[in-house]
Amino acid sequence: MLEKLNILNWFRSSKPKPSKDVLSEVFKSKYERFKELLDSNAELSKIITDMEQKLLGQQLFGMSYLRSQSARAVFHTLRMVKSLDSLSGHKYPALFTILEEINQKIKDDLGKRKESPMTEWILPYSRVTKEMVDWVGGKNANLGEVLNLVKLPIPEGFAITTQAYNYFLAANDLVDEINRIKIELDPDNPESINQISENIQRLIISSPVPHELGKAILYAYDHMMKRIKAKGSGDFSTSVSMRSSAIGEDSELSYAGQYLSMLNVPRDRLVQTYSFIIASLYTPRAISYRVSKGIRDEDIAMSVACIQMVESVASGVAYSRHPYKILDDNVLISAVWGLGPYAVDGVITPDSYKVAKDAHRTILQTEVSTKPVQLVSNPDGGLMEVPVEADRRDTLCLSPEQIRSLADYAIRLEQHYGCPQDMEWALDRDNNLMVLQTRPLHLEIPERQNLAEMDTQLSGYxxxxxxxxxxxxxxxxxxxxxxxxxxxxxxxxxxxxxxxxxxxxxxxxxxxxxxxxxxxxxxxxxxxxxxxxxxxxxxxxxxxxxxxxxxxxxxxxxxxxxxxxxxxxVPELLSLQPVRESHMKDTPVYETLKKVADSIVSLHLYDPKAPTFTPQYCRSLHDIMRLVHEFSYTEMFTISDYVSDGEGCALKLAARLPLDLYVIDLGGGLENPGEKARKVEVEKVVSTPFKALLKGMLNEELQHQKPRPVQLKGFFSVMSEQMLSNPHSADRFGDRSYAIVSDKYLNFSSRVGYHYSILDSYCGKTVNKNYITFSFKGGAADDVRRSRRVRSIAIILQELDFSVEVMGDRVDARFQKYELPVIEEKLDMIGRLLIFTRQMDMLMHSESSVNAIAAAFLRGDYHFDADSSNGANASRQTA
Incomplete structure (x- = not known):
């Protein structure tokens, strides 16, 4: 028998062995390109999702948003194409040409939208509409929309436009100076980000607001106070709230609460506070976010909302429908004494009211809570907490008429914007109700206790x-x-x-x-x-x-x-299907979005097996993204082809395994084994996917698996078929196996017995990046036995939820976009399968073995004997 095995050495290749440095550089370069590709794929997915949300027409956006998102989408697509080009050895040059053609179409569509230039630094809300979002930001544009189109009361105020912001930067020569400071930025070093942030914010705050701009802000403030006084209010606050209203704020270009807002700002601090809010564009969080998202500084600009500081008797929020109870299509209102943050932040349990959407705005429910303290304006600036008078602590904040009026506001806003609204409101000392802000209400998945309540409402289902x-x-x-x-x-x-x-x-x-x-x-x-x-x-x-x-x-x-x-x-649910109206659909910027989205968001390549799944059929960035992502799996799958003997580059794994396994660490896959180490213990493996695979391969039940009883005829059939019919694959027998690893990545090429398999996997916290691709091929024995083996493995993989394809004696499987624990679980099972199948060819003596062996593995019976289960009594010998 040993003589037969030694004969196989005659067929070994005499390829020169690459040096350790060459192999290391090849692997690391490929892996870095692959990581860049996955990162850009994740970012491009978010951009596409964000643009799809805007296509619903219920969120404000402007041309600045479109230009920025389009530029980012092209950037990340190009990054993916470049990464694939490097991975594949320049197989797809056509992708660059196609991408440039799509990019040019996007530019042409964006260029057709001509905006009138904004020259004014200040705009009162009486002149602000949603079309001005590029100059006043979303927060200001929404308030102007509420006042001028929905015809609801808002506090007096004005917007300091992005033109004022640009003038401030230009007058102080700040753009070049900010760019100079940012050259030193190391995005992977938090200390670097903090230092750059501090330097830029200090630069902005220490730069004087140009005299003419400061004069215009104070002039707008003085006129606002005159208008308030003319309304007949004898007692009103002379302070304002100054809120950030940046371009793209509360969209994918930023996140909620990223920039600064200041409450109760007196006249003498207006101009300085303006520079504070501009400086908040460069907080560490804001810098880090934009760097990670690929957002350029030229795509952002700060407008500021200057709003009358309402001395609120009461304030709170109103939802135009319940945020998570789908059956509850009533208006919900909450109220506290004083200013609204205590209602929003949960410091005080507010009063609550439920109002029907009928013609009479019928009050269905009121609940009063104890409200011992309230938030009020501090005369010296800012806010302070004071006690509520004893006789008001347990009384309702709103009268029935005020409750109905607020419900009416919420319903009108929902009708105007075409989707449920989350409205902030305030009641001033003259009993005037005002809308402070409104935004789309994001419906939430209900918590379990609320689902239980729904059960009672939907009894019988x-x-x-x-x-x-x-x-x-x-x-x-x-x-x-x-x-x-x-x-x-x-x-x-x-x-x-x-x-x-x-x-x-x-x-x-x-x-x-x-x-x-x-x-x-x-x-x-x-x-x-x-x-x-x-x-x-x-x-x-x-x-x-x-x-x-x-x-x-x-x-x-x-x-x-x-x-x-x-x-x-469930008729109750079906009757609540909303009719979605697009709030933005009649605007020129929305029409531009539809044209641009056709080149970015639309997807035409669905099936990787289709003959049209080629670069020539890509008509959008989404098509290129899908194609490049799919092709990248193939390129990384073949990374093990670069492995020869890899001496000096790999460490032998010291483990009880029936294979010669060597590990190549791309970085973060192993604890430091020492410079002179030639072996590495299993305990030193920290790579997430490799640890999961080894867990399966080292499963105790498999470790105690006895040698399979096999027919001598079957064994010699395997040997002769391997040596004579397929001599070029003979070097696979007894050859080395390799695991190329990082902290989240694994490429595993396994030679187990006569079989050759490759596994490629990424396993991290980002679901969209996670995948397993697995191929099992080659093998020994005749065509019939190999066919049975492949079909049995395919059954196992299909039951493990892999998508599976069988071609000849090869089975290919894919499992992707699952959470980390699920990926780890599947890798564990693949590890078991690799060990379980090492003598499968010799067990495949009958057609019934196909399902029997698959079933045994799936139920965890790793000592299963297919022949015994069939009652065969042929002569046997252990292998």
């Missing part, structure tokens, strides 16, 4: 599932139709609910028929979620057990607001 994430909210009802494989889509019936294990952009072919989509897994920023939003289909993803719980053909109602799936039809 069985809840099949709850949880998951809504890619697109809404309600859909129909018969469940399971999609197991691509061919099932051809039979998808009109009006059904698509139910599948994995999300897939291939589902687009039936989205015009589907009432809703429910998947066990998937990401709300993935390709299918993007298509669901484009088609407006209620979609629940990452529901975990949908395919196991929902029987095929069952009538169900999908509630993609509360994250629930009900058995049968």
């Amino acid at each position: 069985k809840v099949l599932l709850e949880g998951g994430e809504a890619a697109y909210p809404g309600v859909g009802c129909g018969n469940a139709f399971h999609i197991h494989k691509e061919e099932d889509l051809t039979n998808f019936p009109e009006g059904a609910i698509l139910v599948a294990r994995h999300s897939s952009p291939k589902f687009v072919v039936v989205m015009n028929k589907a009432q809703a989509i429910v998947t066990d897994s998937g990401s709300v920023s993935g390709h299918m979620a993007s298509l669901a939003r484009e088609f407006g289909i209620p979609t629940l993803m990452n529901v975990k057990h949908a395919t196991a719980t929902i029987a095929n053909g069952t009538e169900i109602t999908v509630d993609a607001y509360s994250g629930r799936v009900y058995e049968g039809k």
Whole structure:
């Protein structure tokens, strides 16, 4: 037997061995390009999702937003293309040309929108509308919209425009100086970010506000005070609140609360406070956010809202519908004495009111709470807490008429913007109710105790599932139709609910028929979620057990607001389907968004197996993103082809495994084993995916697995087939296996017995980056045995939720976009499978072995003997 094994050495290759430095550089370079590709893929997904939200037409945005997001989208697409070009050895030069053509179309579409230049530094709210969002920011534009189009009262105030901001920078020569300071920025070093932030903010604050600009701000303030006095109020505050209203604030270009707002600012501090708010563009958080998102400084600008400081008797918030109870379409109002932050921040339990949306604004419910303290303006500036008079602590803040008026405000705002609203309000000393701010109300997944309350409201309906994430909210009802494989889509019936294990952009072919989509897994920023939003289909993803719980053909109602799936039809939910109106749809900037989105957001490449899945058929950045991401898996999958013997570059793993396993660390995959080390212990492995794989390979049950009883005829058949029929693969027998690792990455090329497999995986906290690709091929024995082996492995992988393809004696599998613990669990199972299959060829003596062996593995019976289970009594010998 040993002589037969030594014969295989005759077929070994005599390729020269690359040096340690060369191999190390090849691996690290490829991995760095791959990480850049994954990072840009994640960022581009967020940009596309954000633009899709704007396409709903319910959020304010301007041309600055479009230009910035378009530039970022092109930047990240180009970064992905460059990374793939480097990974692949320059296989796809056409992608650069196609990207440039798409980029030019985007530029042309953006260039057709000509805006009138803004020259004014100050605009009173009586002149502000949503079309001015590029000059006054979203916060100011919303207030102008409420006053001038919805015709609701707001406090007196004015906007300091972005033109004033640009003038401030130019007058002090700040742009070049800020850029000079930023040259020293190290985005990976928090201390560097803090130092750069401090230097830029000090530069801005110490620069004088130009005299003419300061004069204009004070002039606007004085005229505002005259208007307030002319209204007849004898007692009013002379202070203002100064709030940031940056371009793109509260969109993907920033995040809520990123910039500075100051309350109770007196006249003599107005000009200095203005420079403080401008400086907040360069806080450490803001700098870090823009650097990580690829947002340029030229795409941001600061407008400031100067608003009358209302001496609020009471204040609070109003929701135009319940934020998480889908059945509760009533207005909810909360109120506290004094200023509103205590209501919003939860310092005081507010009074609460529920009001019907009927013609009379009927008050359905009032709840009074004890309110021992309140927030008021401090005469010296800022705010302070004072006690509430004893006789008011347990009394309602609002009269019935005031409650009805506020409910009416919320309803009118919802009607105007075409979606539920979250409104801040205040009641002044003259009993005037005012809107301080309004924004779209983001409906939330209800907590478990609130779901229990919904059960009582929907008695008689069985809840099949709850949880998951809504890619697109809404309600859909129909018969469940399971999609197991691509061919099932051809039979998808009109009006059904698509139910599948994995999300897939291939589902687009039936989205015009589907009432809703429910998947066990998937990401709300993935390709299918993007298509669901484009088609407006209620979609629940990452529901975990949908395919196991929902029987095929069952009538169900999908509630993609509360994250629930009900058995049968639920008319109460279906009747609450809102009619979505686009608040922005008639504006020129929205029309420009639609044109630009066609070149950025639209997806036309759904199926990687289709003949059209090539660069030539890319018509949008989303197409290029999808294609490059898919091709990158293939390029990283073959990274192990660069491994020869790798002596000096790899460390041998000291583990009880039936293979010669060497580890190459790209960085962060191993604890420092020492410069002269030649071996590494399993305990030194810190790579997340490699640890998970080794956990499976070192499973105790498999470690105690006895040698398989095999037929001598079968064994010699395997040997002769390997040596004579396929001599070029003979070097795989007994060859080394390699694990190329980092902290989150693994490329594992395994030679176990006669089989050759490759596993490539990324395993981190970002769901969209996570994947496993696995290929099992080669092997020994005749064609019949190899076919049985492959089909058995395919059954196992399919049951483990992998998408699987079998071609000849090779099986390819993919598992992607799952949370880290799930990826680790699947890698554990792959590790077990690699050990379990090491003598599978010799067990595949009959057709019944295919399912029997797969079933044994899946139930954890790793000592299973296929021949014994079939009652075979052939002569045997251990191998």
